[in-house]
Amino acid sequence: MDRLKPKKDTKTKKIKWLAGSALVIAALGYSLWQKSTGDVHNIDANTLLLATVEKGDLVISVDGYGQLESAELQLVPALTAANVKTIKLRAGAVVTADSVIAVLTNPELEQAVQKSRQALNEQLANIRQLKVNQKIEDLNQSAELKKLEGKIELAALKTEAQSKLVKAGIISQLDYKE
DSSP states (O other): OOOOOOOOOHHHHHHHHHHHHHHHHHHHHHHHHHHHHSOOOOOOGGGOOOOOOOSOOOOOOOOOSSOOOOSSOOOOOOSSOOEEEEEOSOTTOOOOTTOOOEEEEOHHHHHHHHHHHHHHHHHHHHHHHHHHHHHHHHHHHHHHHHHHHHHHHHHHHHHHHHHHHHHHTSSOHHHHHO
C-alpha cells in the first residue's frame, strides 16, 4: 500500500534557521564590542626603555611561583655577592660620584648582619650584667669593711675601758687578756 509523505513545514525550519543566525551574529557583535571597550592599559612614559631592535630570543612572560633567574647573567662589581633589587638609573643617564645606579640585596648578608646585631646586643647585656654584679660586690665589700671597722673601734673602746678598770683593780688581768 502506498502512503503519502507529509510535507515538512519549511516555514518553521526557515524561522529556526534565521533565529539561530541572528543569535550567532548578536553574540559575535557583543564580543567585538567588549574587546573594543574593554580594559585599556596606560603605560607611564618614564618607565619605558627605548632601544633599537636587535636579533635575539623571543621573551615570553609566564606567571608562576618560584625564583626568576636571567638567561644572560651580567657581572656587577660589588663588595659581596647580591641580586639586583631595583635599577635607579638607566643607560644614558648622567651619573655623579654619589649616584646610586642600582640597589642590591643579599638575604644571606642581611641574615648575617641580623645575627651580628643580636650577638652585639647579647654582649652589651652581658657587660651591663657584669657592671651590676661588680657594683653589688663593691657594695657588699664596703658594707663588710664598715662592719669590721665598727668591730675594731668597739674592740679598741672595750680595751681602753678595761685597761682603766685593770689599773683600778676592778677587773683581774686574766679577764682582761681574754
